[in-house]
Amino acid sequence: MQPRNMSMSGVVDLAAVKAAGEAKAKAEAARAEAARHGGTAAVAPSALVIDVDEAGFERDVLQRSAEVPVVIDFWAEWCEPCKQLSPLLERLTVEYGGRILLAKIDVDANQMLMQQFGVQGIPAVFAVVAGQALPLFQGAAPEAQIRQTLDQLVQVAEERFGLTGIQVDPDATGAGSEAAAPVAGPYDALLEAAMSALDAGDLAGAVQAYKNVLADDPGHPEAKLGLAQAELLSRVQGVDPQQVRKNAADNPADVAAQIAAADLDLVGGHVTDAFARLVDTVRRTAGEDRDAVRVRLLELFEVIGSDDPRVTAARQALASALF
Numbered sequence: 001m002q003p004r005n006m007s008m009s010g011v012v013d014l015a016a017v018k019a020a021g022e023a024k025a026k027a028e029a030a031r032a033e034a035a036r037h038g039g040t041a042a043v044a045p046s047a048l049v050i051d052v053d054e055a056g057f058e059r060d061v062l063q064r065s066a067e068v069p070v071v072i073d074f075w076a077e078w079c080e081p082c083k084q085l086s087p088l089l090e091r092l093t094v095e096y097g098g099r100i101l102l103a104k105i106d107v108d109a110n111q112m113l114m115q116q117f118g119v120q121g122i123p124a125v126f127a128v129v130a131g132q133a134l135p136l137f138q139g140a141a142p143e144a145q146i147r148q149t150l151d152q153l154v155q156v157a158e159e160r161f162g163l164t165g166i167q168v169d170p171d172a173t174g175a176g177s178e179a180a181a182p183v184a185g186p187y188d189a190l191l192e193a194a195m196s197a198l199d200a201g202d203l204a205g206a207v208q209a210y211k212n213v214l215a216d217d218p219g220h221p222e223a224k225l226g227l228a229q230a231e232l233l234s235r236v237q238g239v240d241p242q243q244v245r246k247n248a249a250d251n252p253a254d255v256a257a258q259i260a261a262a263d264l265d266l267v268g269g270h271v272t273d274a275f276a277r278l279v280d281t282v283r284r285t286a287g288e289d290r291d292a293v294r295v296r297l298l299e300l301f302e303v304i305g306s307d308d309p310r311v312t313a314a315r316q317a318l319a320s321a322l323f
Helices: 013-036 057-066 080-095 111-116 143-161 188-199 203-216 221-236 241-250 255-267 271-284 287-304 309-322
Strands: 049-051 070-075 101-106 124-129 132-138
Touching: 049 080, 057 070, 057 101, 057 124, 070 080, 080 101, 080 143, 124 143, 132 143, 188 203, 188 221, 203 221, 221 255, 221 287, 241 255, 255 271, 255 287, 271 287, 271 309, 287 309
Parallel strands: 049 101, 070 101
Antiparallel strands: 070 124, 124 132
């Protein structure tokens, strides 16, 4: 199954909008689940550096990037600068103690990955954070520059995505570090069912699956986020975008028209426009109408994530409009 928000191709418009919030929610859920089971098993330092091919890319890079920033080293046996850079990256990865993971990709054996990332020459270093790829540098850079780049990567991953890395046992050996399988959480089956429903286009099924989790654990972060996203996609499914926007433009006092247009704005990636539209509608309304707009705005905040600066600004604007 293709993980949600784990595709560099951006299959759905909403993926880029919700990536940070979803990744942070998953990280928080994983940490909470690990705490309930007495913590996460630590890995050996040697497990921080892995060889990755096309077959294992989704598992070893995309999925792992939801818990730790994955640095990708594109290299080849014939590349002399690679022989200088790769050992340095490996040493720094171990030194960072689980705050990054290093994935080494041989370009000769993995041409498709090289093309997907747009690699023009090697060595080339990229990062994947919460399924989102970004270039870091190309060529054998000085160690001080690499450290600065990695520091910035770690900071962004923690502040924007809530990724604090993985636990490392410096005394562990590689032989036993991968023996223990992860413990399945109590809601894994329901969350898997929700994502399967999303993949199949069954938005109603996804909504129900997330509600089933929340019925037992109302504060579950991944289920709350998933429900908000699935309900948003359900609301815009099958609508005529041009008609929705015309209705909103022709009827600025029509609360339902403004809410529908805000949903389309958000799905299309126009986050600030969606928030501004609803805040303006709050200013023009009162009573039940105002409350309906406020509730929808809070739901859209949930989709984006409370730490996003656009949400922070919109919350301040909403407070000003209300009081």
